[in-house]
Amino acid sequence: MKTNIRTLVALAVASTVSASALAAVTAEEAKQLGSTLTPWGAEKKGNKEGTIPDLSGPIKPPANFDPKNPKHRPDPFANEKPLYSIDAKNMDKHAGKLSEGIKAMMKKYAGFRIDVYPTHRNITYPQFYQDNSVKNATACKTINNGLQLEGCYAGIPFPIPKNGNEVMWNRLFKYDGYALMSEGMTGTVVDTQGNNTTTGVATMWIQYPIFDPKRTTPISADEPYEKIRVDYSDPARKAGEKLVVHDSVDMVNVGRRAWSYLPGQRRVKLSPDIAYDTPSPTGGGAGTVDEAAVFYGALDRYNFKLIGKKEMYIPYNTYKVRDSKSCPNATAFATKNFLNPDCVRWELHRVWVVEATLKDGKRHVYPKRTLYWDEDMPGIGMTEGYDSANQIYRVTYSLPISLYDAPGHHSTDEWVTADLATGNYARQQNVTDTGGWIVTDAKPNNFFSSEALAGGGIR
Amino acid sequence: MKNRFVSGIPRRRMATAVAVAAASLAAGQAMAFQIPTAEGSDVEIRWDNTVKYNVGVRTKGRDASIYNTWLHNGSDGKFDKGDLVTNRVDLLSELDFVVKKNYGFRLSGAAWYDAAYNDKFEGNPALSALPSPYAGNRYTDTVKRYYTKSGELLDAFVFGRVDIGDVPVNVKFGRHTIYWGESLFSPIHGVSYSQGPVDFRKALATPGSEAKELFLPLSQLSAQAQINDTVSVAAQYYLEWAPYRLPEGGTYLSSADPFFAGGTNVFGTPYLGDRSGNNPGNRGSWGVNTKLTPEWLQATVGLYYRHFDDKVPTILANPAGYMYNAYAQDVRLWGVSVSKQISGIAFGAELVRRDNGALNTLGGSSQIARGSTWHGLVNALAYVGKTAVFDSATLMAELSYSRLAHVDEGSKALFSGDKYGACSGVKSGCSTDSAYGISATFTPTWFQALPSVDITMPIHYDIGLKGNSPVPFGGNENSGTWSIGVGAEYMAKYKFDLAYTNYFGNYLRAADGTVSAFNGNAAISDRSWLSFTFKTTF
Numbered sequence: 003m004k005t006n007i008r009t010l011v012a013l014a015v016a017s018t019v020s021a022s023a024l025a026a027v028t029a030e031e032a033k034q035l036g037s038t039l040t041p042w043g044a045e046k047k048g049n050k051e052g053t054i055p056d057l058s059g060p061i062k063p064p065a066n067f068d069p070k071n072p073k074h075r076p077d078p079f080a081n082e083k084p085l086y087s088i089d090a091k092n093m094d095k096h097a098g099k100l101s102e103g104i105k106a107m108m109k110k111y112a113g114f115r116i117d118v119y120p121t122h123r124n125i126t127y128p129q130f131y132q133d134n135s136v137k138n139a140t141a142c143k144t145i146n147n148g149l150q151l152e153g154c155y156a157g158i159p160f161p162i163p164k165n166g167n168e169v170m171w172n173r174l175f176k177y178d179g180y181a182l183m184s185e186g187m188t189g190t191v192v193d194t195q196g197n198n199t200t201t202g203v204a205t206m207w208i209q210y211p212i213f214d215p216k217r218t219t220p221i222s223a224d225e226p227y228e229k230i231r232v233d234y235s236d237p238a239r240k241a242g243e244k245l246v247v248h249d250s251v252d253m254v255n256v257g258r259r260a261w262s263y264l265p266g267q268r269r270v271k272l273s274p275d276i277a278y279d280t281p282s283p284t285g286g287g288a289g290t291v292d293e294a295a296v297f298y299g300a301l302d303r304y305n306f307k308l309i310g311k312k313e314m315y316i317p318y319n320t321y322k323v324r325d326s327k328s329c330p331n332a333t334a335f336a337t338k339n340f341l342n343p344d345c346v347r348w349e350l351h352r353v354w355v356v357e358a359t360l361k362d363g364k365r366h367v368y369p370k371r372t373l374y375w376d377e378d379m380p381g382i383g384m385t386e387g388y389d390s391a392n393q394i395y396r397v398t399y400s401l402p403i404s405l406y407d408a409p410g411h412h413s414t415d416e417w418v419t420a421d422l423a424t425g426n427y428a429r430q431q432n433v434t435d436t437g438g439w440i441v442t443d444a445k446p447n448n449f450f451s452s453e454a455l456a457g458g459g460i461r
Numbered sequence: 462m463k464n465r466f467v468s469g470i471p472r473r474r475m476a477t478a479v480a481v482a483a484a485s486l487a488a489g490q491a492m493a494f495q496i497p498t499a500e501g502s503d504v505e506i507r508w509d510n511t512v513k514y515n516v517g518v519r520t521k522g523r524d525a526s527i528y529n530t531w532l533h534n535g536s537d538g539k540f541d542k543g544d545l546v547t548n549r550v551d552l553l554s555e556l557d558f559v560v561k562k563n564y565g566f567r568l569s570g571a572a573w574y575d576a577a578y579n580d581k582f583e584g585n586p587a588l589s590a591l592p593s594p595y596a597g598n599r600y601t602d603t604v605k606r607y608y609t610k611s612g613e614l615l616d617a618f619v620f621g622r623v624d625i626g627d628v629p630v631n632v633k634f635g636r637h638t639i640y641w642g643e644s645l646f647s648p649i650h651g652v653s654y655s656q657g658p659v660d661f662r663k664a665l666a667t668p669g670s671e672a673k674e675l676f677l678p679l680s681q682l683s684a685q686a687q688i689n690d691t692v693s694v695a696a697q698y699y700l701e702w703a704p705y706r707l708p709e710g711g712t713y714l715s716s717a718d719p720f721f722a723g724g725t726n727v728f729g730t731p732y733l734g735d736r737s738g739n740n741p742g743n744r745g746s747w748g749v750n751t752k753l754t755p756e757w758l759q760a761t762v763g764l765y766y767r768h769f770d771d772k773v774p775t776i777l778a779n780p781a782g783y784m785y786n787a788y789a790q791d792v793r794l795w796g797v798s799v800s801k802q803i804s805g806i807a808f809g810a811e812l813v814r815r816d817n818g819a820l821n822t823l824g825g826s827s828q829i830a831r832g833s834t835w836h837g838l839v840n841a842l843a844y845v846g847k848t849a850v851f852d853s854a855t856l857m858a859e860l861s862y863s864r865l866a867h868v869d870e871g872s873k874a875l876f877s878g879d880k881y882g883a884c885s886g887v888k889s890g891c892s893t894d895s896a897y898g899i900s901a902t903f904t905p906t907w908f909q910a911l912p913s914v915d916i917t918m919p920i921h922y923d924i925g926l927k928g929n930s931p932v933p934f935g936g937n938e939n940s941g942t943w944s945i946g947v948g949a950e951y952m953a954k955y956k957f958d959l960a961y962t963n964y965f966g967n968y969l970r971a972a973d974g975t976v977s978a979f980n981g982n983a984a985i986s987d988r989s990w991l992s993f994t995f996k997t998t999f
Contacts, residue, residue: 193912199952224756237953238509238998256759259802266676269640272761272800272807275844281853286953287908287915290846367847424909446627446690452761453693453752457631457685460557460567460620 027162032139035161041132043139043161044125044377045352049313053350054121057378061124063406072407073437077321077328079347082119087343088315089115099314099350101374103386103397107420111339121349122319125378127410130215131157131177141220144168149253149302154221156212158380166306166356169375173297174249175227176381179411180213181444186436187232189284190331194425196338198331201428202284203236203436208415209444212251224252229450241265242461245283246450247276253300261452265461270452278303279367288428289396289419290367295431296383296400296417297373303366304358311352314374316384318349320401324416324434331435339425341418346401352377353384368395381414389423396421401429405441413439503561509998511553517546517577517992519713520961524987526968530976531728533984534585535594535711535718540577546713546990547666549575555616563622567637572612580605582711584718592729594710594719601724603734604709607662616678630686636678639697641750641765643798643809643840646900646923648675648705649935650836650861651811652765652796655772656748658703661934665714665942665964665985679703680743691754699746704735704772704788705934714964716984721774721786730784732776737785741770745791760801767794773933775822775829787829789819807842820868820931821892823877823884830875833866834931851905858901865894865931878931887929887938888967889978896928898936910949917948919960925981940966940981958994 035041040057048055063069064078088096090108097105107114127135134157142154148167151159159175160168189201212227221227226248234240242265250256260276263269276283278299279290292299322345323329329345336342353374360369368387376382382402389395402414418429433439448454522542527533540546552572559565582595595601600608618635644651648659658677680701687693710718710725719725723734748767754760774786796813813836820830840859847853868876877884877891884891900923907916924941946960966983968976976984 191909191913193909195912197913197952199913199954201953235507238511239953241507241509259759266638268638269642271643271809271842272802274802274805274807274842275855277805279846280844281846281906281908287852365846426909448627448629448687448690451687451690451693452754453685454629454687457629457687457693457695458622460559460565460633461555 026143027139027164029140031162032136035136035139039161040378041161042127042135042158042378043163044123048123049352054313054352055123057123057125059124060126060409061122061404061406067406069406072405072440073433075321075325075403075406075438077325079119079122079319079321080328084117084119087115087117089113096315099312101314101316101384101386101397102372103384103394104315106386106394106422107340107397110422113337113343114340115343116315116346116348117343118315118348118350119319121351123351123378124319124404125376125412127157127177128215131213131410133157135161144171146254148306149300150223151221151251152223156214156217156221163308163354166308166358167301169308169354169356169380170297170301170306170373172354172380173373173375173383175212176379176414177210177213177410177412178208178381178414179210179405179408179441180215181207181209181442182411182413182439183207183442184431184433184437184439186433188331188432188436189282189286189428189430190335190432191286191288191426191428192335192338194338196336198335199286200237201286201430202234202240204232204234204284206233206431207231207442207445207449209450211447214444221251224250224256227251231445231450231455242459244455244459245273245276246452246455248450253302257300257302261455263455263459265459268456268459268461270456279365282428282430284430285419285428286426288421288424288426289398289430290387293385293387293396293398293419294417295381295415296385296398303361303364304371305361307357307359309355309357309372311377312355312374313350314353314355314384315348315350316353316374316376316382317346317399317401318351318376318382319403320347321403322347323401324403324413324438326435329434331432334429334434340420340427341429351382354380379412379414381412393422395423405439407441411441505557505559505562505565507555507557507559509555511551511555511996511998513551513553513994513996515547515549515551515992515994517548517990519544519546519988519990521963521987521989526970526974526976527984527987528585529587529974531588531591532717532719533976534588535582536713536715536985537987538584539582539711540713545577546988547575547992548577549573552612553615564620566619566635567616568614569616570612570614572610574610575608578608578712580609582718584711592726594725594727594732596726600709600711601722603722603724604712607706608709608712618678625686628686628688630684632682632684634682636680636701637683638676638678639681639683639695640676641695641748641798642763642796642811643800644811644838644859644861645809645840645842645857646859647838647861649773649930649932650813650838650863652750652763652767652794652798652813654794654813654815654836655705655769655792656767658705658772660706662706662708662714665708677703677706691756692751694749694751696749697747699744699769701743702741702746702770702772704740704774704786707774713990714985714988716979716982720776723786727784730778730782733783733785735774735786737779737783739785739787741788741790746770748794758801760799763796763798765794765796765798767796768792769794771819773819775819775933776824777822777829778825778827780827789817789829789831792816792818794818805843808839809842810837810839812837814866815932817869819933820865820872820875821877821929821933822875826875828872828875830868830872830877832868832872832876832931835862835864835866836932836935837862852908854903854905856901856903858899860897860899861936862897863895863930863932863935865892876931879929886969886978888969888980890929890937890980892931893928893938894931896925896930896936896938898925898927898930898941899923913952915950915953917946917950919946919948920944929980937966937981940983942982954997956994956996958992958996960992960994961989962992963989
């Protein structure tokens, strides 16, 4: 009897050990980074059908790119033709590579289609981000139910992710650049009659303090990883409004802090609306705050289950829709219910699929959502949110490009949301007609402080 | 904006753009108005014009007690049930001129025309034997100006930013508004008290108006420096003084026919209003604050000191035989504020001490009752996401509190405190040692209820829960307002609002049925009205 108990205890201990071994990346696995996997964890090789190529290195600007006008980035693949198009009629043939959200859009809207182009894998990153990503494979851990980080460096936190929260952290630490800005970032909602409403025009700055290239220290437990500032100029009733948002690595004790500058009284108030499922300030009711850029929020309300890696069609290298010569707003918004399919480039890529279900006792307008993140660049993705009747409610996808300005810089925040319940769609952080994002020098910390908004405000 | 296009206006030379803009304005074409400047220019020009049309109708009949009381008959008599109480167009024009994002000037001005008003004071014919507060039953020019047609300059200031080392210092000079603290509704109990003239006419006519809509600019020099990302300091020095704007006697939402602009009389005694030569001077008021956002606290703390001349009048009687508005001078105010987000709700709080401030003064006094008071407020701003009923909603609520600390020597006989002597009874409007009240606005929103139409339903309620505040306009027990409205916004540009507004409060009746004493909004408790507003900016 005694022996039996001892055996049981031993077995239990052994199984605990192996369970935690399963969760952590072994030294053996980590060795794949740089050999079969890229430093950031993507598979270097393409697929055996040849429809996904090997990783091919940085994007090269086309000959008609003028470095003196870096905001205007012509399509390097302008000469390519779609391989095929997929719509309601032939979607069954491609069902395995289409997200549920895209399938729902095809079923609902006869005119909706995706044009599939040859896949290009051009994503690269600055050396420090690559080096830190390799370090992170064995050093970086989530703690406190996946809501805090420990021992992580400024790279992709989990190049070999083992669970849903780790994939989501990869998304939150996506590398677009250290400091970026854009003038004329625009939100537009298109109603079922095809009318466009401009919901917001702003100058926006994004800064990731953790990605200061000079930095060598690990990311501390409670520092901000992302700061944004938005100065609105349109519509007229929003002119003069400003917003700063700080997101902390510590989602438990610190989380998000947002402040708004209110014209007229020239003071700053906390803005708790910039969170979770409150309507996006420039979404015109189509899309939540945490659906911005596909996912922009805290992880605490959901259980994130890693489904695995799949080959899927996602918008990629969407230079066409982001070039005012090829797809000005007037063209992109010419369709009802969805962004003009003529403008959007889709490619086949391997994506991490994560299913989020609401935790007990938490509330959100989407009790369930599925998220798809590109293996090369977790800023590129798609999502569908379900309503309480388990019907697909909204479908969101990013419209990403890589920048030509500096190697390893990207612009992946722009997104479009189709609201299947109302038939409207909203495109946000659109810079096509107004000049694109540029890589800038970092702003001092006090530029993003709440009271700085009040001091500099004139309305 | 370099390289920015608005509403399809291509980049062109500024002068041309202005001409085009003016032409399209003339053609009645609504457009957002960022004037494009030449490529590479560091100049941004923005000109916005907001047009508002407001029509309102009285929905409640006259209360005989109020209508038969001399003090109220003209305000109640002006419009009967079913009459248009306002039929008004407002224009707000704003011009911003910014160079290199850091320097420039701003001008704004307002103009208005209200067809529901003429210059006639229209009292109860049954009281025509009594003296009218207005000579010849005609409004004074001041009243006529604000209630019929006129215009005024609002903001007019230059601004600039200089960097002292790493510290950006923002300076503004000219007419502008500076408004400190965390208050959402109360223009009285926060650190922002008398920081600028507050438009109480608008506050009453549009219940639930946020504090930001009510503050009027004053000439001043102000500066703010962001020392680092957690500490900022600010200061202001005034070069102008102007009083709060209160509803004028004989107009729809006035509580007392002879007051406040002056040029009227109280039963034959001349009331000079602000024309007695006793107004505070333009200079001498100033304030400083610092805001701290220490990482460990996860909150913003503000510390304030202000030295100012009051902008809320106390009506005094001069032994020479006239009445006039007096303002407490050299009031000192200390304040502390906190703002912190807890469980997704933004909480704000302020604690204020006023010394040498004005207390409520007995009618007929020749001096202001002075003393020290404590003031506090706590507010919450919460957002509710989609529910089965609405797409989203905003809740703003504020609890305000005031307490008498002490009455200055020599002021005890002047203070209209309950049981202090000459004043007795809360319902008569006498002040209590402490008072608290609440204001709340709940606004559900439905996005795209119709194509490109967002619907809102603002519901507002405010009431003095307990006591009459020891300071003027600090709130009265059981007095308040409520309103409910429906708004529709088309393409984020054209806003239509329908609102029903009601005022309430207690008054005491004399033996003849007239009002012998009233508290807060009691004198306008029969002025319920329905309003329709259209607003657009181009």
